[in-house]
Amino acid sequence: MNRTDGAVANGSAREADTLGLREAEEPPLTRDDRASLFRLMVMMRASEERGITLYRQGKVPGSFYDGRGQEAISVGSAFVLGPRDRMCILHRDLGAHLVRGVTPDRYLANYMGRAGGVTAGKDGNMHFGDRELGCVGMVSMLPDMALVATGMAMAFKIRREPRVAMTYFGEGSTANGQWHEAMNFAGIHGLPVVFVLENNQFAYSTPNELEFAVDPVERAAGYGFPGVSVDGNDVEAVFEASRVAAERARTGDGPTLIECETMRMHGHGAHDDMSYVPEGMFERWTERDPIDRYARRLVDELGFSADEVEGIRSEVAEYVERGALEALESPMPDPGEATRGVFADEWRPLGDGRAPWSHWSELPERAEAA
């Protein structure tokens, strides 16, 4: 099946049934939640655009990797999590970091190798996870973090804790043996883990038809748990599938694979001219831009005024610009730090992440109980 034209899998409705998504009513989102989803997607894009500017100004060592066009996935999925849930976030998923509480200044400082970056210069670009916000940052080998998230879920299950581990990988990663090891292990033990598969049509330059013979979402059944395909450019669709998957995990029903169909609208890195993308593909996906689409829906269907939506955009633009200035003021790390920190002196628990969904703030006793 050649899916590089970006068509959403035909089987999505049938697969959605396995999670009961069709029966679900309107997603349990308040007006404030919807404003948050929109704000976070806009913040991801604005932060990445600002980062690309810094890159072009020569302030970012190495290359630059962003997730333009994929904002709905990381924002919509991370939004469902409670404070004590845990995440392993990938390089196209800045939105998940922003949901959990990483601020744009620390993200941009990390790209510039500054002391104020999340890793304080120890690692670059998106290779970070804020331990104080319940995240373990990615490595370049993909999808290694699928196994780490599986292990966190294993700890939750052993301790009978109603917590969830969520992790991301691209469709390219599904070709790697570690993906199978993670799916199989999670399936055997029915672990509370949510696997978010971002099918952004290309693994660097390699299209879907050279990556797999069978859509990876269909493989979930082979591991004994549901797989569902959703429109990855629809933030509420991603939210709803993730919400159901997280609830399944929390209540002992085990893992879920959520395939989010999307398109990587920029190159693998800033150095990639994307000459391999078929003609017309960008144009088709631009029409489905997750941010513009949600902005229209907020105004047309969800009772927001155009001014409100524009207000969020300009408020975020100012916020990100302030963050960029802070990041630029952050010093470079002390070279003496280069040889420090190889070994730990003690184990400390990860901190808890921000959980902006109204469900958590309205039910503080639930967050505490978790």
Next chain:
Amino acid sequence: MATATAEVTYLEAISDGLREEMRRDESVICIGQDIGAFGGAFKVTDGFFEEFGADRVLDAPLAENAIIGAAVGAAVEGMKPVCEMQFADFIACGFDQLVNVAAKLHYRQGVAVPMVVRLPSGGGFSGGPFHSQNPEAWFLQAPGLKVVAPATADDAKGLLVSAIRDPNPVCFLEHKGLYRNVKGEVPEGDHSVPFGEARVAREGEELTVIGYGSAVHLALRAADELGEDIEVIDLRSLCPLDVDAILASVRKTSKVLVAHEATQSCGVGAEVAALVSERAFEDLDAPVRRLTTPDVPIPFSPPLEQAVLPQLDDIKEACRELLAW
């Protein structure tokens, strides 16, 4: 404070240390292939499944990256996983999670990964190229991993207990040839041996043999049979390395033989030799020598295997040459 001792094998000492830590701390879990009801390929976890249950003694599928990777995640979340590679050789299949994820997490992000990887290593029983390796040097090139290799039953228990309590990923090399052939008095109850402290296994003035694991026993026998005034240093811990103990012995004897069963190039012997030449050159009366397996895979057939693994006669000959220098 432990006082009573019992004579146990090296293998029993590993079992005892692991069992006692699991009793003491419920966050300690075991994960590996066939370690559950079957008790493990070498029976290190015999009886564990019955005592601690399936949640804490996890039979893993045949997937070494899953074993190591899941252990990393569990460790980050406060468990203390002890992974068993069925044979040390199979860590090659879990290497990515070990060197890229586990080893670097603290440096990159301040996330401690308290886990142990038990590695039944070593040859001498026609295990062939995939069941006989001594892969310690692989790990020494991956900053962030601690590496220990006990030679005695006492250290097998004490170093394993320290490994479990350490907040870092620790590679624990347990030599299969020592499992049932080495016995010793081991303190009962709480007993730990700190990392980074070598042990003087035999005191002497004329020559220092530095080794670890199986080579320590070879060196002790050689020294006894030669009847010479040879000092034997058991490194015990390869990372961190007890540099002071090495240098102190070299300054005393002025002659050094480094012996190990692992292959030669860029191995522990190379590291120790470089260290001695950099830091104790003026104390030396002879070139530092290495006695190791040559740079070949471990062959299957007994005469071929014996031809490459260091033998008693080889170490005696090397000692004689250095003593005569």
